[in-house]
Amino acid sequence: MNASRLNDFLALSCAHPHYLAPFNETLPDGTQIQVWNTGVVCIEPPAPANLDLVLSCGIHGNETAPIELCTRLLNDIVNGRLRCQQRLLLIFGNLSAINLNVREVKTNLNRLFSGAHGLKEHIKVQVQAGRAADGQDTESDRAAWLEHYVTRFYQKRKHHNIERRHYDLHTAIRASQYPQFAIYPFTHGAPYHTRELAFLCHSDVNTILLAHGPTTTFSYFSAHHFGAHAFTVELGKVHPFGENDASQVAALEHNLAQLLQKPDWQPPQLNVAHMRVFQVCQEVIKQSEQFCFHFSDDVANFSTFSPGTLLAEDGDWQWRVGEKPQAIVFPNAKVALQQRAALMVEVTELKGNMLV
Numbered sequence: 001m002n003a004s005r006l007n008d009f010l011a012l013s014c015a016h017p018h019y020l021a022p023f024n025e026t027l028p029d030g031t032q033i034q035v036w037n038t039g040v041v042c043i044e045p046p047a048p049a050n051l052d053l054v055l056s057c058g059i060h061g062n063e064t065a066p067i068e069l070c071t072r073l074l075n076d077i078v079n080g081r082l083r084c085q086q087r088l089l090l091i092f093g094n095l096s097a098i099n100l101n102v103r104e105v106k107t108n109l110n111r112l113f114s115g116a117h118g119l120k121e122h123i124k125v126q127v128q129a130g131r132a133a134d135g136q137d138t139e140s141d142r143a144a145w146l147e148h149y150v151t152r153f154y155q156k157r158k159h160h161n162i163e164r165r166h167y168d169l170h171t172a173i174r175a176s177q178y179p180q181f182a183i184y185p186f187t188h189g190a191p192y193h194t195r196e197l198a199f200l201c202h203s204d205v206n207t208i209l210l211a212h213g214p215t216t217t218f219s220y221f222s223a224h225h226f227g228a229h230a231f232t233v234e235l236g237k238v239h240p241f242g243e244n245d246a247s248q249v250a251a252l253e254h255n256l257a258q259l260l261q262k263p264d265w266q267p268p269q270l271n272v273a274h275m276r277v278f279q280v281c282q283e284v285i286k287q288s289e290q291f292c293f294h295f296s297d298d299v300a301n302f303s304t305f306s307p308g309t310l311l312a313e314d315g316d317w318q319w320r321v322g323e324k325p326q327a328i329v330f331p332n333a334k335v336a337l338q339q340r341a342a343l344m345v346e347v348t349e350l351k352g353n354m355l356v
């Protein structure tokens, strides 16, 4: 055993951005720390409780606050300050992009899940055999491998009493009127989960955005393929490493630690009045290089526009606010063609569609 290899798992992974040979270490209490590949570590206590939790960060390389949060959690586990009682899969997503301090190297990793990576044959063979290889140099390869690791993690325990969760942690490019918010992947009509919403609200993530259809994001992958309670969680605005205010994410960090070390811990009951809910009405898809927004670059996420306002234009295409006021989220004119350039959202309520 060489305990020092886990003392800075992020640095170790960044030094091997395409591949890290698997290795295991055992903590004094018997907890297994299994490194499955670069940026992927599975923690298994000797007698895990009933939650299988995936925590991912760095799917976009410059979103550093979640990377710092996950690093602190992992260090606490490795150093015995946090006695993890649950199975945990911790993922640092896009090491090459982290190294370059960019959102993506070739393409947006968070648009490549549920098979959208278009897996190449040679990678498919390796992934199906679960044989880690050094071919993870593109975001497409990495998406295929991350799907494989999440599948391996969740499939180990299939009993009905095992709860699966996945929080995919991000930060937004722009400032937001509500700095911390979560995207609830499309549920295909299934009710929204009250205890999950209570967890998020109690973690200062009290603005929820309901997706309006299937997507190729990481959180939708875990929700749709494994029935996990999965969310993309936005934790403020992008800042360089070392410039994040950890107090902004302290509530979430504390509650994640509670989930991991106290199997009976529950967040306080949800107070719906404390939650702000938006529904995605429309995705704005960039069609050509003529694409432009009709508002300034410093407009914050969730800024609201009156009915009829022209928000974006692309040749003959126009996106206007409908009959009710709508807000804009994630506007980004620089995305690749045929990618989402913004979401148009409106205020809604969850009444009548919640699982108590």
Ligand SMILES: O=C(O)CCC(=O)N[C@@H](CCC(=O)O)C(=O)O
Pocket (backbone or CB within 6 Å): 060, 110, 111, 170, 171, 172, 173, 174, 183, 217, 219, 232, 330, 331, 332
């Ligand atoms: O600020 C932005 O424009 C993007 C922030 C970000 O990375 N958001 C995620 C949301 C994923 C989802 O819709 O669940 C993304 O765009 O991938």
Ligand SMILES: [Zn+2]
Pocket (backbone or CB within 6 Å): 059, 060, 063, 170, 171
């Ligand atoms: Zn992101």
